[in-house]
Amino acid sequence: MANSRVRAHEAPDDAALAGLLATRDPRGIELLYDRHGSAVYGLARRVVGDEQVAQDVVQEVFMAIWRGAASYDGSRGTLTAWLYALTHHKSVDAVRRAQRHASRRAPEEVLATHVDPVVSVEEHAIDAERRDRVRAALAQLPEPQRNALLLAYFGGYSQSEIAQLTSTPLGTVKTRTLAALRRLNGMLADVHAPAATDGSLRADGSQPAEGEEV
Amino acid sequence: MSNEDHESWSELVVAHLLDAADDADEAAYLEHITACGQCREFEAAMSETLAEVAFAVPGHQPPAALRASIIGAVEAESARSVVALPRRPVIDVTDDALARAPVTSTRVRTPWLAAAAAVIVLAAGLVGWRVAASESPSVAARCARAHCATATLSEAGRSVGRVWVLDSTVYVQASGLPATPAGRSYVVWATATGHAPMGVAAVRTTPAAAPTKAGELPQPVALISGFAVSVEPGARVPAAPSHVLAAGALVTA
Numbered sequence: 001m002a003n004s005r006v007r008a009h010e011a012p013d014d015a016a017l018a019g020l021l022a023t024r025d026p027r028g029i030e031l032l033y034d035r036h037g038s039a040v041y042g043l044a045r046r047v048v049g050d051e052q053v054a055q056d057v058v059q060e061v062f063m064a065i066w067r068g069a070a071s072y073d074g075s076r077g078t079l080t081a082w083l084y085a086l087t088h089h090k091s092v093d094a095v096r097r098a099q100r101h102a103s104r105r106a107p108e109e110v111l112a113t114h115v116d117p118v119v120s121v122e123e124h125a126i127d128a129e130r131r132d133r134v135r136a137a138l139a140q141l142p143e144p145q146r147n148a149l150l151l152a153y154f155g156g157y158s159q160s161e162i163a164q165l166t167s168t169p170l171g172t173v174k175t176r177t178l179a180a181l182r183r184l185n186g187m188l189a190d191v192h193a194p195a196a197t198d199g200s201l202r203a204d205g206s207q208p209a210e211g212e213e214v
Numbered sequence: 215m216s217n218e219d220h221e222s223w224s225e226l227v228v229a230h231l232l233d234a235a236d237d238a239d240e241a242a243y244l245e246h247i248t249a250c251g252q253c254r255e256f257e258a259a260m261s262e263t264l265a266e267v268a269f270a271v272p273g274h275q276p277p278a279a280l281r282a283s284i285i286g287a288v289e290a291e292s293a294r295s296v297v298a299l300p301r302r303p304v305i306d307v308t309d310d311a312l313a314r315a316p317v318t319s320t321r322v323r324t325p326w327l328a329a330a331a332a333v334i335v336l337a338a339g340l341v342g343w344r345v346a347a348s349e350s351p352s353v354a355a356r357c358a359r360a361h362c363a364t365a366t367l368s369e370a371g372r373s374v375g376r377v378w379v380l381d382s383t384v385y386v387q388a389s390g391l392p393a394t395p396a397g398r399s400y401v402v403w404a405t406a407t408g409h410a411p412m413g414v415a416a417v418r419t420t421p422a423a424a425p426t427k428a429g430e431l432p433q434p435v436a437l438i439s440g441f442a443v444s445v446e447p448g449a450r451v452p453a454a455p456s457h458v459l460a461a462g463a464l465v466t467a
Binding site for chain 2: 024026029037038040041042043046055058059060062063066071076077078081084087089092093096097127131134135138152153156158159162174175177184188
């Protein structure tokens with residue numbers, strides 16, 4: 001089940017935060033920010049490539065969470081997933097606005113994401129562990145799949161743009177992206193979520209063959 | 215694409231989660247997702263995985279001023295929300311009452327009551343598309359001055375309309391769609407991450423109609439990711455879109 005993907009030591013916090021936010025308690029935002037602020041800011045910075053714009057994105061994200069928490073639909077994902085999905089969406093929106101002003105980040109820069117050695121000194125050890133685990137999983141993806149996913153996620157490129165950038169048919173980009181996310185789901189679930197084997201995480205019931213590349 | 219072809223639907227779900235879907239794919243996704251529990255479950259699971267991908271990049275401590283700004287804004291909104299509010303008027307939203315009353319009679323002036331107006335539109339359905347046409351010529355100009363959010367509605371890669379959000383009011387123009395078929399209406403939907411599509415209003419229009427007011431946003435604009443238009447039987451906003459004609463992402467100027 002989706003909720004089981006949240007690591008066990010975090011789940012109670014997530015639920016408590018959602019409860020505070022649902023009752024319009026400002027402490028909910030304060031706690032959410034203290035727990036996720038640096039990671040959200042890190043993601044926004046990476047996607048938009050500009051500190052000031054990233055700060056604007058972070059402000060928009062937390063205000064959106066605050067204003068929308070009462071109607072948040074937990075069946076469509078955890079609070080954490082919603083937070084990062086909003087961060088991604090608003091970052092991509094900012095990137096596409098920047099695109100209109102011809103200041104978008106180059107694909108090569110985007111694809112360096114998973115090997116970027118920069119680590120901030122203030123980063124918490126548990127986040128570093130989490131980052132290492134995700135990067136290791138990304139590194140195991142076939143390169144075409146990884147590139148399709150990273151260009152979309154960290155570059156804000158649409159699948160049509162990725163098809164053009166990589167001289168690949170659009171259908172192949174779609175297939176690669178789906179395959180990449182499924183594999184990541186499997187790899188990350190193996191580490192943290194026993195429920196990953198219950199089949200609910202694979203909507204079509206299929207399991208890509210080991211080493212399969214699309 | 216058949217409902218049984220879940221490999222293709224899964225591709226659309228992932229494209230949607232990545233904000234990478236083309237307009238036609240986004241429209242197909244919106245139409246499908248509300249009716250497919252399997253895809254909603256898949257979407258929830260994949261959203262958790264994508265949240266993990268965010269951790270591939272190092273976190274960065276934001277400036278202390280940003281935390282203060284966010285907490286200050288939240289506390290200010292929280293304080294405003296506990297101020298005593300005027301008693302909500304009782305409004306008859308039956309079909310008969312709406313048929314008797316001009317559409318403008320349901321308009322409200324205060325932000326708090328704007329939510330009530332949205333409920334009226336959602337519950338009672340059809341907005342006279344041309345009733346407010348007199349205020350439409352200035353919509354694009356007002357929006358340009360206010361740097362408001364807009365969405366281009368596309369169908370199979372072809373632009374067929376546009377949505378403007380001025381304050382919390384949604385204006386729509388559907389110059390590329392045929393006149394609303396008899397006995398049916400076009401329903402405007404707002405989409406937001408973590409939410410099912412939210413009906414804004416049922417409208418009737420013609421290709422020549424000017425942009426005009428459709429209704430109030432069901433959520434703050436900061437939450438809205440895009441808009442879609444579906445065609446529905448009758449004159450009501452259903453719980454979910456049955457046939458999405460066009461969709462587009464909301465872009466802030």
